[in-house]
Amino acid sequence: MPTDKQAYYKNSRLKQMRAFCQVVRCGSVTLAAQKLFLSQPSITLQVQALERELSTTLFERHGPTLKLTPDGEALFSLAEPLVRGIDDLHTNFVSQSGRLESGELNIGAGESTILYILPEAVSRFVKAYPGVHLRLFNVTGRDGLKMLKADEIDFAVGSMLEVPEDISYQPVVTYDPVLIVPPGHPLAKIKKVTLEHISQFGLILPPRHLSTWGMVKYVFQQHNLSFRVTLEAGGWEVIKKYVEMGMGISIVTDICLNGCEKLERIPLKEYFPQRDYGLVLRKGKFLSPQAQRFVEMLIEVYQDRVAP
Template sequence: MNETTQLYYKKNRLKQLRAFCHAARAGSITLAAESLFLSQPSVSLQIQALEREMGITLFERRGPQIKLTPEGEVLYQLSDPLVEGMDKLHETFAAQCGRLESGEINVAAGESTILYILPEFMKRYADTYPHIRLKLHNVTGRDGMSMLRADDADFAVGSMIDVPDDVIYRPIFTYGPKLIVPLDHPLAKKRAVSLEDVSPHGLILPPHHLSTWRIVDLVFRQHGLGYRVALEAGGWEVIKKYVELGLGISIVTDVCLTGEEQLKAIPLDDYFPARSYGIVIRKGKFLSPQAKRFIEIMDPHFFEELEKEEEEGGKKSVKKRKK
């Protein structure tokens, strides 16, 4: 490669990497072109030029869908933080100078998190940084993960049971399981309630595909007990309302209990696990100063603990290699 060609590639490398990273996130050249406000041929040419320069194939092409090759995955992990850092250079510079005067953050969260956990932190952040736009996306866990992987959200806040390899989850809050019944329900008069006591009564549960239903089903099966679902309803506020009306009883996480409900809440810690809620970020994600400040408001030690964990993980990797 002659000097003129090398200069050309260096001059255009950021454009090539930006096209490549957008295509990798979207899994589609067409969607990458739309997000970059470029034509599809233009994005394809940028990626092809990068492949020639690197001497590798970056994507496996399967019709309209594309998938990273192993070499493409390595380059993506290296280049994505660099591209995001360059794209947000102005905001980062302003933050380093002590000014958070503009920008936006996108937060993905489920309904319960939005209603019961985030309001206090949203208010504190908006009061401290009034010129930063806050975008709150009400999504299920699966859709929230899709947003993180596509970089449509800076981070997510919620509860995770199974943590995928490509994300980091740090719990911040823990809430216990509660049985909620109407005030005049027979179980409301009992000092302690067993799972056998709950079994004969109709339950009001969230939709079948959500983790709450799976946990309830698992616990009852582990104890050799049956259960009956009287009503399937989405959202803790809806469930509480219908329990108050006497249409059934429910098992909830006490994050949703404000103390204003006309209900009796009975602990079920002997049967059901506590539920944690915390911050979820994509591994390798470049977090803007605006996003970092929000996370630090929720958990002042988040990044200190994250750095410690990464250092410990690095030491373990070195030990394994030496063995």
């Protein structure tokens, strides 16, 4: 039987590891304290105690910036799955027992993905597992990756052009690029629209930190052309509305077009690549059974349109 001293030691070690892993995920002692509902000094003391016991330095400290030392990186790779396994023990036990009627699932996705990609999978999942608390976070780009790396979401769904080394991306469905213009627009009367034609008109695009802007910039640069943006707007629904109002034209994927819009659509496959949407995961992240089941359902929804 373990002694009281041994039990205390094991409990303290778990607290230290949990504090250390949360600091790494959040990149901040302050944020880690908020996540664990502890004070900032308490988190600092836990990490310092762990460093003393292991006779090493886990973080390089330069003001508010924390960077893992080589020993810190090695410890995190060992400790993170252990801490995560302990913290998720109850949920995973229930799920492994064949019961998916409880637990939670947190998914990050942009507005367009939530509106156009996820509805069918969400509907199927909620009907099949009404006891699972499903939350959709409307996040894109850097904000979504930040939540993913901090384990605030199980995974994200969206489109990625550049994939960071610590992230894995699995395409699920592919859509075609199109130019949308209001009815009667000069471009709608041209038999074969070129990039040079498009460059003469102002574009309405999503914010520049999102992937669409980078893709448009790259394609125009490849053809030694420039483009002009008259309006930045978040979300395809907003963009479609302003194009209908005659405030500009836009390059979108046909994911957002349902045929009810007062718009002319012009194919752009000759210039722009198809756009895939898929699963964005943190490498090494353990997916809960709830997350695994949702992923299966999402793939089932689009099994006839799986990206090549």
